[in-house]
Amino acid sequence: MNQVAMPLRIENLKKSYGTVEAVNGVSFEVKPGEIFGLLGPNGAGKTSIISILTTLERPTSGRALIFETDVTEDPMTTKRQIGVVHQEVINSGFFSVEEILEFQSGYYGIAKNKERIHYLLEKLGLYEHRQKKVKQLSGGMKRRLMIGKALVHNPKLLLLDEPTAGVDITLRETLWKFVLELQREGLSILLTTHYLEEAEQLCQRVGIINYGRLECVEPTQEVIQKFTQKKVVLQLKNPRTFVSPYLQHSEANNFTFRVPMEKGLGDLLSELKVGSQEIDDVRIVEGTLEEAFVAVLNNK
Ligand SMILES: Nc1ncnc2c1ncn2[C@@H]1O[C@H](COP(=O)(O)OP(=O)(O)OP(=O)(O)O)[C@@H](O)[C@H]1O
Ligand SMILES: [Mg+2]
Structure with a gap:
């Protein structure tokens, strides 16, 4: 049977830091074209899972597959397929917004990417700030720049770790509209957020994680019905x-x-x-x- 490649498949994933079992046997999938919400309190293990997907950390055991390729076996291939917005804001302050996006394109070997960069700048409300140095940006603008960076290479799976923390309500709405547009274009999305009202509106399915264990993985409406x-x-x-x-x-x-x-x-x-x-x-x-x-x- 000819099966569609699953954007993300996590199988019995474990991650320990010394004696801390941050991720303790987690399994779930992100299906093609869906927005999947990974929800949980502080310290539940969400960022640890994302760090494994981006190969920043190695799993203690279990597997994570991106479009059926194991992230630890072929990190080069899997990295090209994903865009990541990390929870922590990291940008070097001395370059301009546009330069940062050009460097990021270069990192993926894309030399002429102006059209896409301008498109992203427009969508993220950063076009008029494109000449500003990163250190001149507000916190919310820096976060939007990170979203732009995650998208320069047209990834097929987007990992958003708390992308709207510190972003004001109007901009949050603009960002989610953009995310829904990306979804309509076929992007699959893994999202962690503490804004549960937004997760309810956006995510077709959610997984609730606590102390490194998934308590449930179900369509959002079924979770609400059940609990x-x-x-x-x-x-x-x-x-x-x-x-x-x-x-x-x-x-x-x-x-x-x-x-x-x-x-x-x-x-x-x-x-x-x-x-x-x-x-x-x-x-x-x-x-x-x-x-x-x-x-x-x-x-x-
Ligand atoms: N590099 C590390 N070294 C040691 N312990 C870590 C490390 N990274 C995370 N932890 C621990 O692993 C557990 C899970 O942390 P993680 O950052 O994955 O949680 P989270 O669900 O992303 O929380 P938050 O909602 O606060 O972002 C916590 O107990 C944390 O202290
Ligand atoms: Mg986190």
């Missing part, structure tokens, strides 16, 4: 009392119920014996990825 409950906020015309395992909060004629995602509103109302003529207002508040994340980490 959260929805709220039904009911406002009645008159005060009432309810005896219900779902009742979370009540005050006069306002009631909040926490119900499993699969439970329908009709079922709940008939269980509660509430007739439609009694209702003033009813609202359903769905669970969020942030709630699911907290629930997974608390092992609920």
Whole structure:
């Protein structure tokens, strides 16, 4: 059977630093054209995984394959396929924005890359700052420059380690729009972020990592379904009392119920014996990825 090459396949990956087991048997894939979110608290092991993918670190055991090539066996090939935005901002301050992108192109053996560089500068809102030395840039601009650097060679897999930390809200939105555009062009993306609302909007699938172990890998909506409950906020015309395992909060004629995602509103109302003529207002508040994340980490 002719299978499509998987952009990223991680198999039972382990990484120890002395006695610290930073990555402890992690397996997951990034599928063609998807944005995969690797989520976890500080120190969970996210950057350690990315460092292995970029061959900055060697795995203690297990494998990481980029388009089916093992990163430790053929780092030259795999490096060409990936673009990386590191968590730490690193740029040499004495060159201009444009020069940095030219050097980066040269690193990949691309001599004439002006068109792509200008395209990236425009997309990243850096065009008017292209002559500035890096040391004259703000923190958010430096981060955008790093994203530009990651893309000069047209990679097929983009690794984004906290790319929007320190970037203001408007620019974050611009950046995500650009990332979605790149996705539409066929780029596959591995993203780590602490902005869970953004991950919920962007990522088709997420993996939640804690103490070096993946607690779950699933489509984002399934994670939310599985680990959260929805709220039904009911406002009645008159005060009432309810005896219900779902009742979370009540005050006069306002009631909040926490119900499993699969439970329908009709079922709940008939269980509660509430007739439609009694209702003033009813609202359903769905669970969020942030709630699911907290629930997974608390092992609920
Ligand atoms: N070079 C290193 N030497 C020793 N320990 C390290 C090294 N790099 C990371 N660690 C440890 O490995 C664990 C995982 O760190 P890692 O940077 O991968 O976490 P992270 O999930 O990226 O966290 P954050 O969200 O804070 O960026 C932590 O306990 C960290 O202290
Ligand atoms: Mg990190």
